[in-house]
Each structure stands twice: as C-alpha cells, then as structure tokens.
Amino acid sequence: MAYLHKTRIFSIFFAIFISNIILLNGQAIPDKPYPPMLVNDFAGILNVKQTRFLEEKLVRFNDTTSNQITVVTVQSLDGNSPSMFATDIGLKWNVGQKDFDNGIVILIKPKLNNSDKGHAYIAVGYGLEPAIPDAIAKRVVENEMIPSFRNGKYFEGINKATGILMSLAAGEITSDEYSNQSRPDGFVSLIPFLALVIVLLIIRNSRSRTHGISSHGNGSLLTALWLGSIMGNSSRHSGSWNNFTGNGSGFGGGGFGGFGGGSFGGGGAGGSW
C-alpha cells in the first residue's frame, strides 16, 4: 500500500513536471505582473503620468463592466508572431473573467530604430469576439494606433484605441448582467443595514421631537456620520468583488484586483509599421 501510494505521488509530480514543460514552451511571454496591473510597459515607451492615466482608465472600466483590457509593450517578440505573442499573454495571464472570457490584450512592440519594424496587435478573448470582430480590430489598429505610433506618439495611439475598444466591448455585456450573475449577495447583504438605518432614523426623529432643537441638530450630525461610515463600508465592499481571483489588491479603493481566468482563441488583428 505504501509503495502504491509513493508511486502515485511520484506520478503526480511527474505529470506536473511534464505539464510545466509543455506550458512553458513560450519562453518569451512575460510573467503575470505582481501586483496585478493592466498597463505593463515593459518597453518603457510611456511616462509615469501616462501609465497612471491609462491604468486608472482601464481599472475603472474593469470595475464597471468587468471587461479587462490590458496594454503590454515589449522590446522584442523573440521571433514569435505578434498574434501568437498577444494570444499567449492572454492565455498565460488569464485576462478577462472566467465565465465571460471578456479580455483584450493590446500588444505593442515599438519601432526602436529605422531598420526596425513596429508591431501592434489586439487579441480579443472568446467572449468579446462578437463585439469586436477581427475586421473591426484591424480597423482600430490601422486607424487609431499606427498613424500615431508612426510619429512616436504611443500614448496618443493607445489612448484612442482603448477608448474605442471600451465602447465596443461595453455593448456586449452590460454591467447589470454581470452584477446579477456574480454578486447577487452584494446588495442583499446591505438590506439589513439599510433597514437598521431607517429604524434608527425614525427613533431619533421621534426623540428629537420630545427634546429641544439643539439635540435635534446634534442627532442628525451623528446620524450623518454613522450613515457615512456605512456608506464607506459598502463602497469598500463593492470595490473588492473583483478580487475573487485570490490576488490581494494592495491599493485602497481603485486598484486592479487581478486577472480573472478568461481564455483566448486567436481572435483579433494587428498591423505593423
């Protein structure tokens, strides 16, 4: 029995070992960023302010619609085709939510010098393929990104492309649909609190009638403070639902909670300049 058990453990380890080798064949694909970020400027073509602006914009979009758009810039594709590189990032990082596969990877390999070629590619997760067909992705790359990139204006091109992709993607799943499916208990758990607040307000109001005007003013201030603290709690509560991947968010409030397990099938389009 002990022998059997040992070989089984061994076989499990061996299987893990083998599957690691298989999965790691795309060596050039960068590791998932930690802490999780949506803007990953490995090539260093954006300044701090631009990165922060884009990050905030994409995090907000993730929080409201659950669609995850990540921007990745690299110095080199290491001989991979841009389509494979971008798709592999999506697969390796699991961009998008597990149930919706609603991730987008915007990959940019900047043109480093005159003899070099720049590449841009938009990889679209399974779930967003109907909202952003290849022909549309191609058009975004050709019309929004490459003209700006050609002039070295990377931020401008990324900003324009993300704006368009956001409005395209948002038409596919509404934030309502998503919140109905994945956080039905978010609001429900608030109902007892709200009921308590209303009851206390009624009690305070009826009391202040018997006491003087001064205590009425005091009471409403206290209630307001107390209400405020509950509201604060509830907003923090709703801010953490996108955290279910297990990656703790180190930021207060607006930080990106982590990639959600989405998958890619090779959809999207790109171009070069």
Next chain:
Amino acid sequence: MKRNWIIIIVILLLVFIVYGWVKGTYNDMIIQSEIVDKQWADVENVYQRRADLIPNLVATVKGYAEHEKETLEGVVNARAKATSTTINADNLTPQKIASFQKAQDGLSSALSKLMVVVERYPDLKANTNFLELQAQLEGTENRIAVERRKFNEAARSYNTSIKLFPKNMIANMFGFEKKPYFKSQEGSEEAPKVEF
C-alpha cells in the same frame, strides 16, 4: 474468532481503498478524455469557420479577376474536400487525423495560391469587402493555430496520465486509448502567413 474479524475488516478496508482509487482514476481519465473531445470540436469549428468564409471570398475575387478561373476552382474543390472530411471525436485515430489534416492543408495551399494571384489586381486589393475578408481570414488562421495547439496540449496531458504507472493498469483494464496529435509539418504550428 476475534482474529477472523480483524482479517475481514482489513480485507474490507483494502477493497474499499482500492475501489476508491480505481473509481477516482477512472473518472479522472473520463474527464480528461472529454476535454480532448471538446477540444477536437473546437478545432473542427475553426476549420469550419474558415470554410464558411470561402464562398464570399471567391465571389469577391471573381468580380475583379475573372481570368483566374482555374485558381478559383482549385479553392472551391479544396473546400469541398475539406468540409467532407470530418471525424467523430470518439473515433480519433492517427490515420483519420492525418487525412483530416491533409484535406485542410490542401485548402490552405489552394488559398495561398489564390492570394498570390490576387497580387495582380490592385482594384481588388483596395476593395473594402475584400479587406474585411482578409482580416477575417488572417484571424481564422490564427484561431486554427491556437485551437490545434490547445488540442495537442489536451491530448498530451491525457496521454501522459494514461501511460504513467500505476494509472496505466486502469487504462488497460478499461481500454483507454492514446489520442493522436496534430503533426506540425512545414512549420504549420505557426499560423500560415496570409500575405495579400
């Protein structure tokens, strides 16, 4: 009397443990096999998607390049051959995968011939409908490459699990068979470049 009981209990315990292990392993293999089958369906889907693009593509090219009848017919015939070669997922054998791959590769090469011919027609290359088809076709080739790779990964993980000791005993007992792979020939792991 007491010793007999102990022996019976030990035997029962052993039977129970072995049963649990066999059941777990068997179910695990079934699940893995289902994953491979599902992935095969995805592979066929993306090939079908490519086949679906072709009538529209042929019609568009025809409007601009009437003289290329032969090349266009080649594409239409290759498409017919490719769509008629389908495999049931629970009937995957190396021979069948090879013939499937051959039919699809025939379509790939007919398509690339067409794309070379298209170079001679600047009007066609400026046509918006054609440009959209071009983007769709490129995307489909990427999808084919991705789904084929996913299929191979699923098959490899399944094959590894049925071949390793001691699971292989169970695999033999219940007749689990090795799943075939897509052969990556002529660098077909990479999406074939559809240059226009």
